[in-house]
Amino acid sequence: MGHKQIPVVIVAGFLGSGKTTLLNHLLATSGGTRIGVVVNDFGSINIDALQVAGQVDSMISLGNGCLCCVVDASGMDELLARLARPSARIDVVVIEASGLAEPRDLIRMVLASENPRLCYGGLVEVVDGAEFEASRRRHPELDKHLRYADLVVLNKTDRVGDEDLRLLLKTVTGLSKGKPVLPTAHGRVDPALLFEQRPQREEVVRQLSFDDLDDDHSEHAHARYESVEFSSDQPLNPRRLMAFLDSRPAGLYRMKGFVHFGLRGHRQKHVLHTVGGFLRFERSRWEAGEAHRTQLVMIGAGIDAGAVRAGLAACVETDPASADPQGMLVIAPYLR
Ligand SMILES: Nc1nc2c(ncn2[C@@H]2O[C@H](COP(=O)(O)OP(=O)(O)OP(=O)(O)O)[C@@H](O)[C@H]2O)c(=O)[nH]1
Numbered sequence: 001m002g003h004k005q006i007p008v009v010i011v012a013g014f015l016g017s018g019k020t021t022l023l024n025h026l027l028a029t030s031g032g033t034r035i036g037v038v039v040n041d042f043g044s045i046n047i048d049a050l051q052v053a054g055q056v057d058s059m060i061s062l063g064n065g066c067l068c069c070v071v072d073a074s075g076m077d078e079l080l081a082r083l084a085r086p087s088a089r090i091d092v093v094v095i096e097a098s099g100l101a102e103p104r105d106l107i108r109m110v111l112a113s114e115n116p117r118l119c120y121g122g123l124v125e126v127v128d129g130a131e132f133e134a135s136r137r138r139h140p141e142l143d144k145h146l147r148y149a150d151l152v153v154l155n156k157t158d159r160v161g162d163e164d165l166r167l168l169l170k171t172v173t174g175l176s177k178g179k180p181v182l183p184t185a186h187g188r189v190d191p192a193l194l195f196e197q198r199p200q201r202e203e204v205v206r207q208l209s210f211d212d213l214d215d216d217h218s219e220h221a222h223a224r225y226e227s228v229e230f231s232s233d234q235p236l237n238p239r240r241l242m243a244f245l246d247s248r249p250a251g252l253y254r255m256k257g258f259v260h261f262g263l264r265g266h267r268q269k270h271v272l273h274t275v276g277g278f279l280r281f282e283r284s285r286w287e288a289g290e291a292h293r294t295q296l297v298m299i300g301a302g303i304d305a306g307a308v309r310a311g312l313a314a315c316v317e318t319d320p321a322s323a324d325p326q327g328m329l330v331i332a333p334y335l336r
Pocket residue numbers: 013014015016017018019020021022048098099100155156157158159184185186187254256273275280
């Protein structure tokens with residue numbers, strides 16, 4: 001029997017650009033292809049892993065820091081070896097990096113793998129079409145990330161006007177030095193593009209050698225970011241939560257997680273996402289046996305963690321029995 005290597009595809013992109021959405025799309029549309037995933041989240045509650053679980057053939061979840069710093073090359077090799085063990089019959093491994101990871105370091109770790117069953121499958125860089133220009137002003141290093149990409153997914157095109165999209169495509173194509181740029185919405189990318197279009201190993205090594213491959217983690221975006229977690233078994237009051245969200249500090253770029261309102265008619269799990277100024281709730285279902293509780297991760301630069309936690313603690317419903325279901329009306333405009 002021939003020896004078939006398992007490609008390891010890295011999906012990177014700044015906070016909230018749509019990596020988990022893309023991964024879920026791949027998992028839902030990959031047909032018979034068995035996908036093993038490594039899901040890395042910056043916060044200590046791995047919301048991404050919770051959103052991917054249940055759909056995937058094999059998953060390793062790593063929270064509390066960026067993969068580029070929490071594991072070294074041998075740690076990465078161990079993770080990949082666990083996913084690539086023959087009994088798992090995995091066809092492809094997808095690493096979803098945290099939104100603050102340095103893709104170059106991840107590429108280097110995968111290339112350093114000595115596992116003969118694996119090969120590097122390329123870097124897919126997800127770009128948030130709506131936030132990219134603002135994000136790259138704050139993080140000029142995002143421009144460089146595009147250079148390492150083998151495929152750029154220009155996501156959230158539904159939030160960008162035609163003229164802006166045209167300009168954005170020009171900028172992104174220029175920065176990625178001619179790599180394919182795929183405009184899309186909700187990460188709807190044909191899986192065949194990711195699993196078949198993989199570069200030669202030598203080609204990537206050559207690209208990387210142009211750059212100074214130092215190990216200085218202080219230059220990574222996450223060196224300036226911190227995450228704050230909040231959880232509560234008590235329901236949250238929707239009006240107070242909306243007031244908190246309306247006045248969230250500017251440095252708090254990303255919030256994600258699940259909210260438990262527990263009000264009559266609104267007992268579902270509410271998935272919350274904020275990305276920059278974007279705010280969205282989605283109704284979902286609690287799994288059988290899953291505790292109905294709020295779990296949120298906030299990621300930002302220069303935020304006052306104590307004040308953020310206190311602000312959320314003040315949203316906890318003090319009298320759930322007499323809480324007013326009409327309070328959910330303030331959530332409705334943001335509900336998908
Ligand atoms: N309008 C719109 N929203 C999108 C699109 N893609 C993703 N989203 C939403 O953007 C938010 C963030 O998406 P995620 O897929 O969680 O982003 P992520 O890159 O995994 O986030 P981090 O892991 O925190 O960096 C969610 O509310 C998604 O539903 C899109 O193409 N259009």
